[in-house]
Amino acid sequence: MSSKYSPIIHGYFRSSCSWRVRIAFALKGIAFDQVPVNLIKDGGQQFTEQYKGLNPMQQVPAVQIDGIMLSQSLAVIQYIEETRTGHRLLPADPKKRAQVRMISDFIASGIQPVQNLYVLQKMGAEKVQWAHHFIQRGFEALEPILKETAGKYCVGDEISMADICLVPQVYNAERFKVDVDQFPTIKRLNQTLLKVDAFKESHPSCQLDTPAEICT
Amino acid sequence: MSSKYSPIIHGYFRSSCSWRVRIAFALKGIAFDQVPVNLIKDGGQQFTEQYKGLNPMQQVPAVQIDGIMLSQSLAVIQYIEETRTGHRLLPADPKKRAQVRMISDFIASGIQPVQNLYVLQKMGAEKVQWAHHFIQRGFEALEPILKETAGKYCVGDEISMADICLVPQVYNAERFKVDVDQFPTIKRLNQTLLKVDAFKESHPSCQLDTPAEICT
Known part of the structure; x- marks a missing residue:
């Protein structure tokens, strides 16, 4: 409350x-x-x-x-x-913390900004193709990294900031028609995380400003 | 050594x-x-x-x-x-640490990626104009924030991660012909920091892979 x-x-x-x-x-x-x-x-x-x-x-x-x-x-x-x-949103172990930050920053600096609204608005008609290109490229790099670091979640078996970054990026990937089946680790992690309450209740499909026609 | x-x-x-x-x-x-x-x-x-x-x-x-x-x-x-x-690269106070991270992330996620080499290579002939636009826009947002947070350096009087992000971004701004005189706080901080040994010895103009013709 x-x-x-x-x-x-x-x-x-x-x-x-x-x-x-x-x-x-x-x-x-x-x-x-x-x-x-x-x-x-x-x-x-x-x-x-x-x-x-x-x-x-x-x-x-x-x-x-x-x-x-x-x-x-x-x-x-x-x-x-x-x-x-x-x-805890970052693991206790410094090396694992660094991996969480590396994955988070790769999504937050390396993928999301290039497909951000204010960039896409400048792209005009090519915007879907542009966003698709950079998310596809980003996921091709992310998949082998997550394959190394993941347990049940992105880094080991604790939900961390990396997971918090991953799920919204997969949501964007799907909006821009990236085929997530190409990336089995990303796909598995996303599916697991979407079952967690914190991810469900915060989902774009059910916020107070979600338009009625896409509310689920 | x-x-x-x-x-x-x-x-x-x-x-x-x-x-x-x-x-x-x-x-x-x-x-x-x-x-x-x-x-x-x-x-x-x-x-x-x-x-x-x-x-x-x-x-x-x-x-x-x-x-x-x-x-x-x-x-x-x-x-x-x-x-x-x-x-110390982050201040001890949690609120100041958050401000350092906010400024660092704004540069690392909000400005640099959009003018990054791999984005510019996709832009072709318009690349200088594109980079100029996003750095200019970023600095217009950064200037009022730094005006609030800065002391001698970006956040208070200790050199932090925010300063580490600022100076290379100003270097990029100058490469893409952004007039830094428009941003007095950014300009002052950059000038102060460029006199610090750690910034001087790490400068692009004097690295082992700097081409001889631009080495200073």
């Missing part, structure tokens, strides 16, 4: 970076409020002066927490990891 | 992600060996089967350290932070 001290996530149901943060809060059992920022309507509500005042990066998510505003999903996730108890 | 136990950085003199890692090692006082990977020559040495075996992401840097291979510069930097003493 949220309270007046709950963190506020300014996000968008379909934004993969917003979804990452929702998963992390759910795994930690932290109640939060959400303020929808519609990235499409009115030319994008992230470009309003009001939102720019909150987050000059003009992206979602932006999180108000403990008296500060934080943006960038991995920074938010690591902040709650360092200030809250509950499910 | 390096030894047979020294980490090995596989990198490229002008890669901003390689430069980040060189700065971090220099700040920590960790000796390392370098293996140049020429991203241009022979169609890109990062695409050889040999390099792909080392780093399936086919990017630089890749770092061999403590018996593992790590890629993704921020994962490497945070790994050495968690396993080595020496200059």
Whole structure:
């Protein structure tokens, strides 16, 4: 249950970076409020002066927490990891922590930004082909890495920040018609994770700003 | 002085992600060996089967350290932070740590990937204009954030991972003709940091694979 001290996530149901943060809060059992920022309507509500005042990066998510505003999903996730108890989002072992960060950063820096809305808007008609190309290429690199590091989840047998990044990226891959059957490890991990409550309740298909026609 | 136990950085003199890692090692006082990977020559040495075996992401840097291979510069930097003493690369205060990560991730995920070599190669003739657009846009967002967080350096008065990300990004901005005079905080921080030994000795202008004609 949220309270007046709950963190506020300014996000968008379909934004993969917003979804990452929702998963992390759910795994930690932290109640939060959400303020929808519609990235499409009115030319994008992230470009309003009001939102720019909150987050000059003009992206979602932006999180108000403990008296500060934080943006960038991995920074938010690591902040709650360092200030809250509950499910550990990074392993205790430094080498495994590094592998979790490597996989997370590869998705968050190497794949997602190149198929991000503001890049695709600049691409025009070629946008689906462009997004497909870079996700396909990214997954070709990710598959052999996950084959080495994965146990039940991306790194060993604990759900970590890497899993939080993987599932929303697979969701994007499917939107852009990448055939995930080519990547058996990615496919298996995604299927396993989608059965976990924190991933289910935070899914884009069931958020308060999900349009009724795609709500499931 | 390096030894047979020294980490090995596989990198490229002008890669901003390689430069980040060189700065971090220099700040920590960790000796390392370098293996140049020429991203241009022979169609890109990062695409050889040999390099792909080392780093399936086919990017630089890749770092061999403590018996593992790590890629993704921020994962490497945070790994050495968690396993080595020496200059602290993230502040002790959790809120400041979060701000350092937010700024680092904004550069590493929000600016650099969109002007990365493999994206630009797909852009063809428009590549300079494309890179200029996204760096300009990124710096317009970064300037007001740094104005809030900066002291002598990006976050307060300690050199951190955020500074390690900033300086190579300014170097890229200058390559793509972004007028840094528009951003007084970014300009001041960059000028201050370029006087610090760790930034000077790791600079692209003086690496072992820097072509003689641009060596200074």
